[in-house]
Amino acid sequence: MTVTKAIDTTEAEGLWREGATFVEVLPASAFASQHVPGARNIPLPELTEEAARSLPADRPIVVYCFDTQCDLSARGAARLEQLGHAEVHDYVGSKAAWMAAGLPVEGTDDRILHASDVARADVPTCAPDARVGEVGERIGDWPVCVVVDGEGVVLGTVRADALGLAADTPIEAVLQPGPSTVRPSIPASELLASMDDEHQDHVLVSTFGGVLIGLVTAEDLRAR
Numbered sequence: 001m002t003v004t005k006a007i008d009t010t011e012a013e014g015l016w017r018e019g020a021t022f023v024e025v026l027p028a029s030a031f032a033s034q035h036v037p038g039a040r041n042i043p044l045p046e047l048t049e050e051a052a053r054s055l056p057a058d059r060p061i062v063v064y065c066f067d068t069q070c071d072l073s074a075r076g077a078a079r080l081e082q083l084g085h086a087e088v089h090d091y092v093g094s095k096a097a098w099m100a101a102g103l104p105v106e107g108t109d110d111r112i113l114h115a116s117d118v119a120r121a122d123v124p125t126c127a128p129d130a131r132v133g134e135v136g137e138r139i140g141d142w143p144v145c146v147v148v149d150g151e152g153v154v155l156g157t158v159r160a161d162a163l164g165l166a167a168d169t170p171i172e173a174v175l176q177p178g179p180s181t182v183r184p185s186i187p188a189s190e191l192l193a194s195m196d197d198e199h200q201d202h203v204l205v206s207t208f209g210g211v212l213i214g215l216v217t218a219e220d221l222r223a224r
Contacts, residue, residue, distance in 0.1 A: 005074070005090050009101050009208065012062055012091045020060040024095070025076040034107040036064070036098060044072050044079070052083040060087040067096035093208070099185035100208035115191050116184030118224055119205040119214030126171060128155055133167025143202050146212055147175055153210040154181060181206040184213055192221040 007015070016022060022039035024031050031041035042051050055061060061080060065072035077090040091098075099105055102116050124145045126135045135145045135158060144157040155177065162174040181204045182191060195203060195218050205213040 005077070006092045007062070007089045009091075009093050009097045009103070012064070012089075012093075012098065013101070013103060015060055015062050015089065018060075020062050020089075021056055022062045022064065023055065023076065023080075024064055025072045026065050026095075030066070032108055034095065034099070034105045034109045036095070037104050037106045039064075042076075044076055047076060047079050047083075049083055052080055052085065055080070055085065057085065060089060061085055062089045062091050064091040064094040064098070067094050068092055070094060096185075097208050100183040102184040102207055102213050113188040113224055114184060115182055115186045115188060115205045115216055116213060118188055118216050118220050119184065120216070120220070121214040123204075123212075123215040125152075125212065126158070128172055128175070130171045131167060132158075132163055132165050132169040132171065132174065135171065136163040136167070139163060142215075143217075144179075144215075146179075146204060146215070147171060148212055152212050154179065154204060154206050154212050157204075179204055181210070182216075183208065188221055188224060191216065192218060195221070 016036065022036045024035050024039050024041050025044040027043050028041060063073045063076040063080065073094055074090050077088045080088045124138050124142055125148050126145050128147050139145050139160055144159055146154060147156045147158060149155055156175040157179045158171060158174050184205050202215055202217045204215055207213060
């Protein structure tokens, strides 16, 4: 009998797409609010022998709770192992990491607009070894060009007003590191309030691993 005690979001997504059974061990109210599409809800106190028998025995089971600070997924996975399931996975990042990666959820909170719903994925990007002339050709009316690595991870931004320099100027010379980013799961209303407080006219949306999803402007948020 084998139990994987820890899987990350990439592995969890792969198992989900392959048809694994996802089990959320949080209370019913948390499950109803937002959960991984197709997941079963068995709160940990209700994880009895009978509940375990109701789960398919011929496919992997992925147990998750809320985030890395929650131990319910580890305890739920151990419980299902003890009750005889052969392939049980503890998704350590759980629901928070799933949503932070911009992966789909369903539930009553689907009616709430989130940053991922407003993010503009066509924001211009460039590599850190690009030149100003290359970027100036495609930035258009965008406030920034986002500098990303080969995996799409945000390294910095280049402001539009920096592109008046000589065409052969290295992007590294005008790159602004550490731009503000938010996760795709943040509610749009909360994001707008934060941006107003910080006097920001735009912010980048990225995954938990820093991969760019898009750019949100305060103007777009107000319009929605």
